[in-house]
Amino acid sequence: MAEKKIKLPETEEGAVIFNVPFPEDLSQLKKMAPIIIKHHYEIDYIHSYGQDSPFFAGLANGKLLGTKCSKCGYTYGTPRLDCMECGGECDWIELPKEGYIHTFTICYYGSEEFLKETPFILILVEWPGVDTLFLSRLVGVDPKEASLDWVGMKVRAQFKRLSKFKPTDVYFVPAGKKNK
Amino acid sequence: MLPVYMISGGVSKFTKARPDVTFQRMVKEAYDYALKDIGLEPGRAFEIVDGTIASYFSDHFTRQLKAGSMVQDYLGLCPRPSKRIEGGGATGGLAFQSGWEAVASGRYDVCVVYGFETMSHVNTWKGNEFIALASDTNFDYPVGGFYSGYYAMMVVRHMKEFKTSVEQMALVSVKNHCNAFHNPYAQKRMKIKIEDVRNSEMVAWPLTMLDICTMSDGAAVAILASEKALEKYKLTDKPVKITGVGGGLDAMRMADRPHRDVILLPHEKAEDYKGLKYPGVHSFRAGRVASKEAYRMAGITNPLGDLDFIELHDAYTSSEIQTYEDMGLCRYGEGGRFVEAGKPFMPGIDYGYKFPEQGKIPVNPSGGLIACGHPVGATGIMQAVFAFWQLQGTIGKHFGNDFLQIKNARRGAIHSHAGTGTYVVVSILERGF
Numbered sequence A: 001m002a003e004k005k006i007k008l009p010e011t012e013e014g015a016v017i018f019n020v021p022f023p024e025d026l027s028q029l030k031k032m033a034p035i036i037i038k039h040h041y042e043i044d045y046i047h048s049y050g051q052d053s054p055f056f057a058g059l060a061n062g063k064l065l066g067t068k069c070s071k072c073g074y075t076y077g078t079p080r081l082d083c084m085e086c087g088g089e090c091d092w093i094e095l096p097k098e099g100y101i102h103t104f105t106i107c108y109y110g111s112e113e114f115l116k117e118t119p120f121i122l123i124l125v126e127w128p129g130v131d132t133l134f135l136s137r138l139v140g141v142d143p144k145e146a147s148l149d150w151v152g153m154k155v156r157a158q159f160k161r162l163s164k165f166k167p168t169d170v171y172f173v174p175a176g177k178k179n180k
Numbered sequence B: 001m002l003p004v005y006m007i008s009g010g011v012s013k014f015t016k017a018r019p020d021v022t023f024q025r026m027v028k029e030a031y032d033y034a035l036k037d038i039g040l041e042p043g044r045a046f047e048i049v050d051g052t053i054a055s056y057f058s059d060h061f062t063r064q065l066k067a068g069s070m071v072q073d074y075l076g077l078c079p080r081p082s083k084r085i086e087g088g089g090a091t092g093g094l095a096f097q098s099g100w101e102a103v104a105s106g107r108y109d110v111c112v113v114y115g116f117e118t119m120s121h122v123n124t125w126k127g128n129e130f131i132a133l134a135s136d137t138n139f140d141y142p143v144g145g146f147y148s149g150y151y152a153m154m155v156v157r158h159m160k161e162f163k164t165s166v167e168q169m170a171l172v173s174v175k176n177h178c179n180a181f182h183n184p185y186a187q188k189r190m191k192i193k194i195e196d197v198r199n200s201e202m203v204a205w206p207l208t209m210l211d212i213c214t215m216s217d218g219a220a221v222a223i224l225a226s227e228k229a230l231e232k233y234k235l236t237d238k239p240v241k242i243t244g245v246g247g248g249l250d251a252m253r254m255a256d257r258p259h260r261d262v263i264l265l266p267h268e269k270a271e272d273y274k275g276l277k278y279p280g281v282h283s284f285r286a287g288r289v290a291s292k293e294a295y296r297m298a299g300i301t302n303p304l305g306d307l308d309f310i311e312l313h314d315a316y317t318s319s320e321i322q323t324y325e326d327m328g329l330c331r332y333g334e335g336g337r338f339v340e341a342g343k344p345f346m347p348g349i350d351y352g353y354k355f356p357e358q359g360k361i362p363v364n365p366s367g368g369l370i371a372c373g374h375p376v377g378a379t380g381i382m383q384a385v386f387a388f389w390q391l392q393g394t395i396g397k398h399f400g401n402d403f404l405q406i407k408n409a410r411r412g413a414i415h416s417h418a419g420t421g422t423y424v425v426v427s428i429l430e431r432g433f
């Protein structure tokens, strides 16, 4: 255990083949190795953010939006238009730019889509008086210095100037440090 | 509700890839094993099986919709009725309970629950992407969707809240890999030390490669029967009775989990948890309510004393520790110390460490997901099969060795869990002979 295997990386490009050897004797077929082919799959979705849309419009305009229940007052750090506490409808509110790290991790691996961005830091942000949290990225700290002391760190929201209409249009930096 | 029994089970060996077969034949391997174990010919099985439940998680992995119907025809069970169950990581456990419902309601007398997953059809990181699509795709996935990252955030909070250590988490990995050393069905069979876990590659701080289960190809089958069928067909003299089922669900977005009071089990008091905000992201509320419901139905008031073993969903070493607490084996916050004391280790197996209370209640005697693998749709059913063999006392027969047989096991629990604690189900199985 522990010793790392030395090996070349597996990649998915390969030769295009149009035929394989075939035995005369059909009883040999059950011993044949499986044929494994590459099958490409790609798709564009016409995805609507529906009732969540104002959140993304907010990000494009430098505002981080949550919601607050008009009936029971429960406040959502990640917006939802209908309250899961009482079923009432929520109103949009602007969240404070500064919050605190509730928890975090550093992803050294990731889903294929984000593999090229590793290592990246995920945080859940909390705000006093806001009942739920918000998932975001933290930049501006050294992943090598990760420690439980990061929990509770004051962080400030920053916004991308060229909006991508993704939740990553907002990200957080340590609020203690000057960011120009 | 009518009493429901498990009468047979089968598992294909879980491996990284099974390019030699398609998913249908992989299920057939497990099905044929289950039939053979009770001396049932496939033709006769067709006559007595009233219906089936198909369990598989991701249509992305198969790139085949309605795969369940293709398994059904491959097994020769057309035109019997069937339905597909899906609920993330808990798919297998949910399907098992769906089979229970079909028999308990009187609709079926004999029900086959089959599950599979073929995760090798994409590379590991694409597979992680498919799995991460089981998180909110508006708010969570695009930020860096990665389940290991989500669970890492949950355990960081657990560590902060309760001083749980990475060494305590590593002990779960030591235990489960070492148990699996004796389980021929397991994918990763190795004896490791705490240092091996900590020195393996970091995936999502503080979780390393050896804190995390792997992707697998695999299939599993459980055959359930009513009392009437048990008497009529006389297929086994060692049936196992399902005496409790429970389930729960929590908000998909971890960010939405509330911070309130602990939901108490009968042996707990509110004073135990003064000032603790619950579940937050450090605990699985759905796991607690699933346990509570299953325990109530089975008449369990003190899980640590009333259960002989548990097969639980250890997709991460951290989630095994968190689940000890949800299931009431110890108080919330004590999970790390629970494993450190040796309580969830097997008695009589040498793990290379001395524990003051080794073998109090073996957890994941099979090796769990971490060592057996996690072909999602098969996983919860695999747990049922291993638990079934434990209660029958037939581990030696099926594993080829007796190391993992818990002496005189009379009652066990299986626990299946999905996406950061969204769907969770717990079922109680008891010796029925």
Ligand SMILES: [Zn+2]
Pocket: A069, A070, A071, A072, A073, A074, A083, A084, A085, A086, A087, A088
């Ligand atoms: Zn409300």
